Amino acid sequence: MGFQVTDASGKLKVSVVANTLLSNSDTGAQNNWSPGIGDDTLISWSGASDMTVTGFAAGTSGRRLRFINTGSKVAYFSHQSGSSSAGNKLRNTVTSSSTPVAAGGTAAWQYDGTDWRLVAHEQGALISVPYAAGNFTGNAAMTWTVDAGDQITYSYAIVGKLIFVFFALNTTTVGGVVDLELRIALPNGFLAVSTTVPAAIRSYDNAVDTVGFCGTVATLGYIRCWRGGFSAWAASVNNTAVQGLLVAEV
Amino acid sequence: MSFYQAFTSARATEPDPGSLLAQLRALDATAGVQHDPGPNYVIKKNSAWLPGHITAAQNVIDTAPAVTAQLLAQNEIDHWPVATKALVLALIDQLNVIRAALPTPLPPITPAQAIQAIRNKAGTL
Numbered sequence: 175m176g177f178q179v180t181d182a183s184g185k186l187k188v189s190v191v192a193n194t195l196l197s198n199s200d201t202g203a204q205n206n207w208s209p210g211i212g213d214d215t216l217i218s219w220s221g222a223s224d225m226t227v228t229g230f231a232a233g234t235s236g237r238r239l240r241f242i243n244t245g246s247k248v249a250y251f252s253h254q255s256g257s258s259s260a261g262n263k264l265r266n267t268v269t270s271s272s273t274p275v276a277a278g279g280t281a282a283w284q285y286d287g288t289d290w291r292l293v294a295h296e297q298g299a300l301i302s303v304p305y306a307a308g309n310f311t312g313n314a315a316m317t318w319t320v321d322a323g324d325q326i327t328y329s330y331a332i333v334g335k336l337i338f339v340f341f342a343l344n345t346t347t348v349g350g351v352v353d354l355e356l357r358i359a360l361p362n363g364f365l366a367v368s369t370t371v372p373a374a375i376r377s378y379d380n381a382v383d384t385v386g387f388c389g390t391v392a393t394l395g396y397i398r399c400w401r402g403g404f405s406a407w408a409a410s411v412n413n414t415a416v417q418g419l420l421v422a423e424v
Numbered sequence: 425m426s427f428y429q430a431f432t433s434a435r436a437t438e439p440d441p442g443s444l445l446a447q448l449r450a451l452d453a454t455a456g457v458q459h460d461p462g463p464n465y466v467i468k469k470n471s472a473w474l475p476g477h478i479t480a481a482q483n484v485i486d487t488a489p490a491v492t493a494q495l496l497a498q499n500e501i502d503h504w505p506v507a508t509k510a511l512v513l514a515l516i517d518q519l520n521v522i523r524a525a526l527p528t529p530l531p532p533i534t535p536a537q538a539i540q541a542i543r544n545k546a547g548t549l
Contacts, residue, residue, distance in 0.1 A: 321426040323468065326458065345456030345468040381445055382503040403505060412426070412456030412468050413445070 201247075205257045206231045214238045220245030226272060227251050229258025233285040240282045241275060248301055249275045250362070254289075265289040267335055270365040270424050274332060276301050300329040300340070301361070309359040310343070313398070315351035316407065318414075327417075330361045337364055337424045339397060342417040348380070352406045355398040356416060364424040366390030375418030377401040380410035390422040397422075429473045431465040431482055437490035442499035444488040451480050497546040501539065512538060 194212035201221040208231035209217060217239070219225070224247050230239060243249055250272035254263050264283065266273045275281050279298025283290040303309070309328075310320040320343050327342040341358055348356070360366065370389040377386025377399065384402025391398065399416045401407050407414065438461055448455040448467060458466040467481055489495060504512075516538045523530040533541075 321468075323426060323428045323466075344458045345466075381442065381499075383441075405505075411454045412470070 199245075201225050203228065203257070205229060205255075206259055206262045208232060211237070211239055216240045216242065218242050218244045219249055221247050221249065223247055225249045227264075228255035229262035229264060230283070230290050231262055233261060233290055235285055235287045237285040238282065239284075239290065240280065242280045243275045243277055243298060246277045248277075251275070251281065251292075261288070263289050264292065266292045267295065268332055268337075268364070268424055270367075271363040274301055274362065295332070295334075297331050297333070300331050303328045303330065303361045310346070311357045311396075312348065312350060312353060312407075313355035313357060314353045316348065316353040316355075317350035318356050319347040319349070321346075328358070328361075332424075335367070335423050337361070337420075337422055339420045339422075341397075341420070342415075344378075344415040344417075345412045346410075346414045346416075347412055348407050348410050348414045352409055354400055354404065354406055356407060356414075357396040357398050358416075360390070360395045360397060360422075360424065363395065365393055365395045367423040368392045370420075370422050372400070373418065373420055375399060375416055378413075378415035378417075380408035380413045382408070386416065386418075388416070388418055388420050390420070425472075426468055426470060427472050428466055428468050429478060429481065431467065431478075431485050432463050433465065433482075433485045434463065435486055439485065439488035440491040440495040440499070442502070443495060444484065447484045447488055448481060451477065451484065455481075494547045494549060497549075498543050501543050501546060509539075512542065 194210065194215040196210050196215060196217045198209045198217050198219050199221050200209065201223045202225060204225055204227045206229050207227045211230060211232045219241060227249065251264055251266060252272045253266040253269045273292065273295060274297055276298040280296050281292065282294040284293050305322040305325050310318050312318040324343055324346050326344055327340050330337055330339045339361065369392045372387035372389040375386045375388045377384050379401045386399060386401045388397050388399045397420050445457055448457065452469045454470040456468045465485055513535050516533055516535065520532040523532060
């Protein structure tokens with residue numbers, strides 16, 4: 175508990191808050207999370223598996239909560255989740271999906287009387303996306319098969335409202351009715367805010383090595399990759415690759 | 425099914441990527457190459473790796489010709505975009521008109537002959 179002293183005009187003269195230091199290892203879904211939050215709390219978290227926090231309990235105006243990930247798993251913090259009660263919800267910078275704090279990362283929220291408002295965030299380590307075949311598709315009737323061993327790099331970081339996605343997908347297979355776009359899911363369910371100006375990537379299209387482009391589409395959850403020249407990808411067996419870095423607002 | 429096999433090569437030069445792929449695909453038409461400059465290679469194919477396959481692929485990796493400007497140019501010619509092919513072949517068409525109109529007409533140059541001649545020239549520069 176803390177207390178404040180104000181003068182006759184209401185100006186703050188003295189403010190004393192108690193510091194609370196917590197170690198925590200909760201995992202899984204945490205609704206209305208209540209690890210023992212005080213007026214000024216630092217939580218050192220090291221869960222054995224990932225955690226998703228949808229809201230914090232015990233919000234009072236001005237309360238500060240700082241979170242540091244001292245472990246190796248990822249803590250995700252949901253924006254305005256319906257799984258936590260009104261008054262306990264988080265208001266994050268990124269709104270289309272949860273904000274991650276990976277190994278070595280930190281985040282801080284302050285209660286504004288309505289929500290816990292994110293006031294600082296540093297993700298820490300890049301987050302590698304686990305392989306899932308469904309993360310990779312072709313547009314229209316084109317098929318794109320990316321096997322687990324083809325996913326050399328697929329990782330991301332959130333910085334402010336921006337996502338940085340690093341990808342290197344080698345020896346992949348293109349089939350069906352060939353078309354223009356090989357699509358990579360934006361990690362963690364993020365949705366692009368805008369249709370971005372294309373960024374350069376390496377497009378290796380059935381042995382044709384060119385500079386291609388990638389970008390996002392407003393409100394949609396994928397990166398679209400074009401080969402150089404914006405023509406259709408060639409059908410190939412284990413002979414198509416895309417490598418690059420996408421930066422987009424999410 | 426996909427099968428991956430890691431290789432290390434002591435070769436002192438980088439292999440020509442087009443030649444490396446072509447030679448590996450001669451061993452298995454589904455072969456794909458994962459390689460950045462350096463000694464490490466991963467080859468993917470759609471059937472299981474047997475000892476003979478590994479030996480043959482290792483040999484290809486170790487002995488594929490070193491990358492040169494000439495080989496890279498030939499690989500680029502092999503994959504010319506339509507616009508470049510159209511430019512060359514339209515000129516060949518006009519050349520063939522002249523060849524046919526000579527007092528002693530010459531046979532036409534086929535598109536394949538024209539491309540091969542350019543490819544050969546690139547190899548000599």
